[in-house]
Amino acid sequence: MQLAVVVPVLNEATSIEASLARLRPLRARGARVIVVDGGSTDSTAAIAKPQADQLLQSNRGRAQQMNAGAAAAIAGGADVLLFVHADSELPDSADRLIDTALRTSGRAWGRFDVHIDGPSMLTIVSVMMNLRSRLTGICTGDQAIFVTRSAFAQLSGFAPIALMEDVEFSKRAKRISRPAAIRTRVVTSGRRWERHGIWRTIVLMWRFRAAYFFGADPQRLAQRYHDAR
Secondary structure (H helix, E strand, O other): OOEEEEEEEOOOOOOHHHHHHOOHHHHHOOOEEEEEEOOOOOOHHHHHHHHOOEEEEOOOOHHHHHHHHHHHHHHOOOOEEEEOOOOEEOOOOHHHHHHHHHHHHOOOEEEEEEEEEOOHHHHHHHHHHHHHHHHHOOOOHHHOOEEEHHHHHHOOOOOOOOOOHHHHHHHHHOOOOOOEEEEEEEEEEOHHHHHHOHHHHHHHHHHHHHHHHOOOOHHHHHHHHHHHO
16 A cells, blocks of 8 residues: 555644654655645745655645645555644554555545544543544544545545535545544644633534535635634
8 A cells, every 4th residue: 555644734833843753654664745735924834845755835725735735646656645634643553554444344435533632521522523423424634534546536536615625525435435434543632622612612613514514605614613713
């Protein structure tokens, strides 16, 4: 398996060096790391460049950035694409776990369980996220979504929407197969939950998910999300 790790970034100068350093074990085993900057106004790109196999510039927007990274990965011969947020930490054996999950399940895509780092309340949130994902087959970007090259091409990548691109992708990917759910956890930062209040963030995200489910425009939801923050 030739794995490519795609990391979309925007103004992550304070943390990107440590984030990319954690990917060195995967790079040592042959994975390519592609960082896609969405127009950072800080030193993110300069810090990331020497620690990545490829640094790309893209229009801002996580979906567009991930699609740009995926295109470069596929052009470079990647068999499997793994999308990782800049504030998330993969398990050291992520590449082996993905290879095993895809080969043994016969599925075309999947995700990890997630642990949100922070107060104990966030542990409960993590458990509920993993349970909901296992029941519904809907995955979030925090869970480090991975997908085979052929399935990604069949799905035409992520929809170019401003919010809920992970949910929308999951809905379409489920038509190909259920996701392979790896129980080993990705650890993601709880900074946004703590910064804006844990309960407030929970309620906000559920409101937006419900609105999206009932047909709300993702662009308007994104504007409301940023206004609420």
